[in-house]
Amino acid sequence: MSEPTLYELSVPGRCGTNLPECDVSKVPLPDALVRDCNGLPSLSQQQVVRHYVRLSQHNYGVDSGFYPLGSCTMKYNPKISEAGARLDGFAEAHPLQPEHTVQGSLSVMFQMQEMLKQIGGFAAVSLQPAAGAHGELSGLLMIRAYFKDKGEPERCHILVPDTAHGTNPASSIMAGFDVVELPTDDKGNISLAALKAACSDKVAALMLTNPNTLGLFEQQIEDVIACVHDCGGLVYGDGANMNALTGIIRPGELGVDVMHFNLHKTFGAPHGGGGPGSGPVGAGELLRSYLPGPVVIHAPGSESRDETYSTAMPDSSIGRMAAHFGNFGVILRSFAYILLHAAEGLKDNAHHAVLNANYLKARLAEDYPVPFDRICMHEFVCQGRPENTYARAFDISKRLMDFGFHPPTNYFPLIVPEALMIEPPESEGPETLDRFVEAMRAIAEEARTSPEKLTNAPVTLPIGRLDEVKAARHPVLTDPATLSRR
Amino acid sequence: MTFIPHTQQERDEMLAAIGCAHIEELFADIPSSIRCSRLELPDRLSEPELAQTLKELADRNQVPAPEKSFLGGGCYRHYIPATVDFVLQRAEFYTSYTPYQPELSQGMLQAMFEYQTMICQLTGMEVANASHYDGATSLAEACLLALGLNERTKIALAPGVNPRYRDVVETYLAGHHARIVTDSSWSCDLADLVDDDTAALVVQTPNFFGQFEDLDDLAENVHAAGALLIVVTDPISLGLFRPPGEYGADIAVLDGQSLGLPVSFGGPHLGIFATRTSLVRRMAGRVVGQTADAAGRRGYVLTLATREQHIRRERATSNICTNAALSALAASVYLATLGAQGLTTVARLCHAKAHYAAGQLAQLDGCVINRHAPDKPFFKEFALSLPKSVAVVNRKLLDDYGIIGGYDLSAEGKGFDNTMLVSITELHSRAAINQLVSAVRDICA
Numbered sequence: 001m002s003e004p005t006l007y008e009l010s011v012p013g014r015c016g017t018n019l020p021e022c023d024v025s026k027v028p029l030p031d032a033l034v035r036d037c038n039g040l041p042s043l044s045q046q047q048v049v050r051h052y053v054r055l056s057q058h059n060y061g062v063d064s065g066f067y068p069l070g071s072c073t074m075k076y077n078p079k080i081s082e083a084g085a086r087l088d089g090f091a092e093a094h095p096l097q098p099e100h101t102v103q104g105s106l107s108v109m110f111q112m113q114e115m116l117k118q119i120g121g122f123a124a125v126s127l128q129p130a131a132g133a134h135g136e137l138s139g140l141l142m143i144r145a146y147f148k149d150k151g152e153p154e155r156c157h158i159l160v161p162d163t164a165h166g167t168n169p170a171s172s173i174m175a176g177f178d179v180v181e182l183p184t185d186d187k188g189n190i191s192l193a194a195l196k197a198a199c200s201d202k203v204a205a206l207m208l209t210n211p212n213t214l215g216l217f218e219q220q221i222e223d224v225i226a227c228v229h230d231c232g233g234l235v236y237g238d239g240a241n242m243n244a245l246t247g248i249i250r251p252g253e254l255g256v257d258v259m260h261f262n263l264h265k266t267f268g269a270p271h272g273g274g275g276p277g278s279g280p281v282g283a284g285e286l287l288r289s290y291l292p293g294p295v296v297i298h299a300p301g302s303e304s305r306d307e308t309y310s311t312a313m314p315d316s317s318i319g320r321m322a323a324h325f326g327n328f329g330v331i332l333r334s335f336a337y338i339l340l341h342a343a344e345g346l347k348d349n350a351h352h353a354v355l356n357a358n359y360l361k362a363r364l365a366e367d368y369p370v371p372f373d374r375i376c377m378h379e380f381v382c383q384g385r386p387e388n389t390y391a392r393a394f395d396i397s398k399r400l401m402d403f404g405f406h407p408p409t410n411y412f413p414l415i416v417p418e419a420l421m422i423e424p425p426e427s428e429g430p431e432t433l434d435r436f437v438e439a440m441r442a443i444a445e446e447a448r449t450s451p452e453k454l455t456n457a458p459v460t461l462p463i464g465r466l467d468e469v470k471a472a473r474h475p476v477l478t479d480p481a482t483l484s485r486r
Numbered sequence: 487m488t489f490i491p492h493t494q495q496e497r498d499e500m501l502a503a504i505g506c507a508h509i510e511e512l513f514a515d516i517p518s519s520i521r522c523s524r525l526e527l528p529d530r531l532s533e534p535e536l537a538q539t540l541k542e543l544a545d546r547n548q549v550p551a552p553e554k555s556f557l558g559g560g561c562y563r564h565y566i567p568a569t570v571d572f573v574l575q576r577a578e579f580y581t582s583y584t585p586y587q588p589e590l591s592q593g594m595l596q597a598m599f600e601y602q603t604m605i606c607q608l609t610g611m612e613v614a615n616a617s618h619y620d621g622a623t624s625l626a627e628a629c630l631l632a633l634g635l636n637e638r639t640k641i642a643l644a645p646g647v648n649p650r651y652r653d654v655v656e657t658y659l660a661g662h663h664a665r666i667v668t669d670s671s672w673s674c675d676l677a678d679l680v681d682d683d684t685a686a687l688v689v690q691t692p693n694f695f696g697q698f699e700d701l702d703d704l705a706e707n708v709h710a711a712g713a714l715l716i717v718v719t720d721p722i723s724l725g726l727f728r729p730p731g732e733y734g735a736d737i738a739v740l741d742g743q744s745l746g747l748p749v750s751f752g753g754p755h756l757g758i759f760a761t762r763t764s765l766v767r768r769m770a771g772r773v774v775g776q777t778a779d780a781a782g783r784r785g786y787v788l789t790l791a792t793r794e795q796h797i798r799r800e801r802a803t804s805n806i807c808t809n810a811a812l813s814a815l816a817a818s819v820y821l822a823t824l825g826a827q828g829l830t831t832v833a834r835l836c837h838a839k840a841h842y843a844a845g846q847l848a849q850l851d852g853c854v855i856n857r858h859a860p861d862k863p864f865f866k867e868f869a870l871s872l873p874k875s876v877a878v879v880n881r882k883l884l885d886d887y888g889i890i891g892g893y894d895l896s897a898e899g900k901g902f903d904n905t906m907l908v909s910i911t912e913l914h915s916r917a918a919i920n921q922l923v924s925a926v927r928d929i930c931a
Binding site: 013029040043052060077098132140270275292319340345363398468472 | 489490491492496497499500501503505506509511513516520522527529540542543544545547548555557559560561563569571572575576577578579580581582583584585586587589590591594596600603604606608612613616617619630650651657660698725726727729741748749751752753755774776778779780784787789791792794798799801802804808810811818823824827830831832837838839863884893912915919
């Protein structure tokens with residue numbers, strides 16, 4: 001493809017916009033503080049637009065085609081949500097405005113808190129965290145503060161299943177805990193024996209992803225939760241896979257003490273090329289007062305103003321996790337998504353996501369072995385190594401690009417060799433899944449007859465397989481063209 | 487309305503392929519005893535009903551034109567060129583995810599590489615990551631990096647650091663054996679905050695009150711004590727003023743909202759993080775690097791992933807996964823559109839107009855500019871002390887003039903009673919500033 005960089009396109013003296021003339025008298029600048037040159041490139045507006053249009057043509061999103069990236073729930077992002085977030089009343093509201101002037105935004109947040117409480121079965125929700133991992137850190141800091149207040153600061157273990165997202169152990173360390181890994185049993189559940197052995201008065205919490213990253217419902221969930229509670233520990237729910245269970249179970253009712261939602265997964269907000277997301281945290285009675293804040297509360301009107309919503313810090317709050325109220329723009333998109341779906345629609349999503357995943361699994365299982373083969377939920381993990389081949393999940397993924405698909409998640413969870421983690425969200429119809437099956441079967445056949453087609457892939461894109469080792473060994477993290485042009 | 491395309495016939499055919507009679511059978515692993523009853527959510531809205539509902543909610547916010555609002559304090563209503571939202575609406579960008587598969591994600595990867603490059607140029611630093619959630623969390627990550635370098639237990643915060651950033655750092659430090667030290671007196675020598683147990687000194691310039699801190703020789707003193715210098719700054723100011731790199735900063739932290747993002751009630755914004763090459767392997771967050779394919783064609787990949795949670799799990803430098811990539815894209819388009827000259831112009835306009843406003847307000851009876859530190863130069867914000875309470879003045883400004891006044895600083899400690907933080911951008915015309923001045927004159931008379 002070789003689209004030149006902004007710095008290669010730059011011609012000193014150009015500017016992509018017209019700015020107003022200065023209509024006040026000039027004041028002298030504090031000379032000692034002024035820099036020589038700010039180092040930015042200089043382009044015409046048309047150059048800028050063409051550059052980014054061409055770059056967008058070299059990118060693949062959900063709106064380009066099937067994106068079965070496991071654990072990421074790459075579902076359709078409704079366009080009405082985009083329009084809603086761009087309404088001036090929302091986009092131009094400043095977070096430090098007096099509360100009575102932002103009742104619309106506070107109303108959205110309050111309603112969203114209430115809806116997430118209902119969906120998750122929680123006593124309270126904070127919308128502050130900006131992503132799933134940020135929600136995890138919030139929840140773990142809440143658990144830490146709870147045990148400190150309870151006089152049990154020695155509870156320093158977080159139990160993390162070996163199938164867990166990498167964010168779980170990383171968040172545990174950031175919150176100052178130690179990680180104890182739990183193995184998976186032969187049915188794909190947490191090993192109950194290992195859990196029992198790990199439960200002690202050192203345990204602060206178990207981090208539970210359900211369905212887990214194998215796409216399997218934790219069959220002994222009631223025993224697992226009871227086991228942790230019996231030793232005095234708490235249960236953290238990783239809500240990344242909530243799309244499979246919305247309207248079917250409410251984690252809070254099962255005994256999950258605190259959980260994050262991924263609004264950009266379950267509730268249709270776009271993923272933005274890697275973010276921004278939103279990771280609200282819900283808590284049961286035990287932990288609700290520790291939620292990060294501020295949260296929105298319903299308050300009676302004061303004086304002549306009909307003020308209805310206000311903000312407050314929960315009583316024992318861990319504090320702020322972000323400068324303001326969280327990613328309001330993302331929250332608004334998911335608010336719109338929930339209003340479009342309502343209770344039946346969300347449950348239908350769960351049903352059809354699970355239907356899609358089981359359909360794909362059934363049709364692919366002949367060529368791609370599925371360890372832990374039982375009914376799956378919204379995703380499943382198969383081995384990217386068809387029988388009698390030496391194929392690798394990595395090569396199959398690269399070859400899928402030549403067939404016009406985004407690859408599944410590779411090499412995760414870590415306990416499945418050559419893992420391909422496939423998640424076909426409810427917005428994909430059977431004709432798309434069938435085309436994907438055809439491609440996967442064709443690739444399996446190639447793996448048997450002409451494996452070089454896999455190892456050479458991709459061959460139909462503007463660029464071939466990129467050398468990631470070189471990138472890491474000799475990091476080039478900024479454009480060398482800055483040295484010669486500005 | 488939902489976005490499920492399946493017809494009844496398609497559902498039946500899929501179930502037959504699975505070997506099931508009904509979707510319900512696929513949920514057999516979930517005992518009926520733990521199933522929930524029907525969710526109590528609002529009734530389903532049609533798309534036009536939703537559009538109307540959202541519009542009514544948006545209309546319940548009072549949002550005056552940018553030149554009738556003087557609120558800043560870390561979030562600013564600068565002009566956003568139309569190119570920015572044009573690019574953000576390219577669905578190939580906004581409906582993609584983290585570019586784990588580089589060959590299919592070259593557009594976003596090159597855009598992030600260019601973002602890193604422009605941030606390094608702008609801040610005078612050597613490497614930048616591909617974003618954090620916001621400026622406050624970016625600062626918290628910087629503090630954790632510093633604490634991870636040695637066994638030290640203190641983070642020193644200069645008095646002018648945004649109080650919300652201080653709050654977030656405090657939250658993040660709860661899991662670490664570390665504490666924040668600060669000094670609220672304006673006369674303190676910043677270097678005095680650092681001792682042999684200090685991991686880093688955090689200085690914000692222009693600070694929360696809009697004023698430049700004196701950073702000459704500061705890095706030398708901080709480094710001599712074995713600590714890092716973390717500088718929080720305003721990206722618009724860097725169009726014109728010296729960057730953290732020129733002062734010897736080890737880490738530069740910024741909130742990038744000013745660069746093409748609406749204030750959006752506080753988020754999503756953009757956490758900018760830039761540092762020295764020597765610290766890159768301890769840095770949190772995604773990083774894009776340049777490489778090539780087998781034919782030697784230039785391309786871009788996520789790199790140095792051995793720092794990250796999906797590879798290193800409990801040994802990762804941070805838990806960050808989802809970041810603020812689309813916000814970084816907005817900042818890139820903003821910077822590319824304005825270019826070297828444009829950003830300098832915006833910074834100059836902000837500076838000149840803020841000084842005009844301060845000059846006019848200073849002539850009013852009982853009004854004082856930057857009473858707490860009158861000699862420090864300022865950029866686009868200043869503290870205005872009034873003869874009346876800010877709450878009273880602001881209420882009248884809004885009710886009688888349709889103006890949103892400055893942020894009430896009276897909660898920021900002694901010396902700031904009856905004081906507001908007035909924020910000016912290039913969008914405030916002389917006439918709009920004059921209107922504010924005459925309104926304040928009338929209200930305080």
